[in-house]
Amino acid sequence: QVQLVESGGGLVQAGGSLRLSCAASGRTFRSYAMGWFRQAPGKEREFVGRRSRSGGSRYYADSVKGRFTISRDNAKNTVYLQMNSLKPEDTAVYYCAATTGYGLDRPGEYEYWGQGTQVTVSS
Numbered sequence: 001q002v003q004l005v006e007s008g009g010g011l012v013q014a015g016g017s018l019r020l021s022c023a024a025s026g027r028t029f030r031s032y033a034m035g036w037f038r039q040a041p042g043k044e045r046e047f048v049g050r051r052s053r054s055g056g057s058r059y060y061a062d063s064v065k066g067r068f069t070i071s072r073d074n075a076k077n078t079v080y081l082q083m084n085s086l087k088p089e090d091t092a093v094y095y096c097a098a099t100t101g102y103g104l105d106r107p108g109e110y111e112y113w114g115q116g117t118q119v120t121v122s123s
Helices: none
Strands: 004-007 010-013 018-024 033-039 046-051 058-060 068-073 078-083 092-099 117-122
Touching: 004 092, 018 033, 018 092, 018 117, 033 068, 033 078, 046 068, 046 078, 058 068, 078 092
Parallel strands: 010 117
Antiparallel strands: 004 018, 018 078, 033 046, 033 092, 046 058, 068 078, 092 117
């Protein structure tokens, strides 16, 4: 089992940047593929991106491709979401998630979730 804690959210102006972190407990972090999702008020949880166990494979939603980057540091048990060129439509609660499976873009593929961190982008 793994516990996930996100941090780094906040208020930023459109065009700005934020970096979210997700710290994982336990010594088996490299056993999990990691994903980032987001959920805006009144909307379903939406896939943002994922990074494979080794970090060699990355996959992003079209809406963030070219602006967001996921990286992971297995030595620090942490996965990051670097968000650049933020837009008001990026406003949401951002969640990191972990899976022992392959894990792609559906929330049901991930077994473990953090509590979320709020990102608000003002216009």
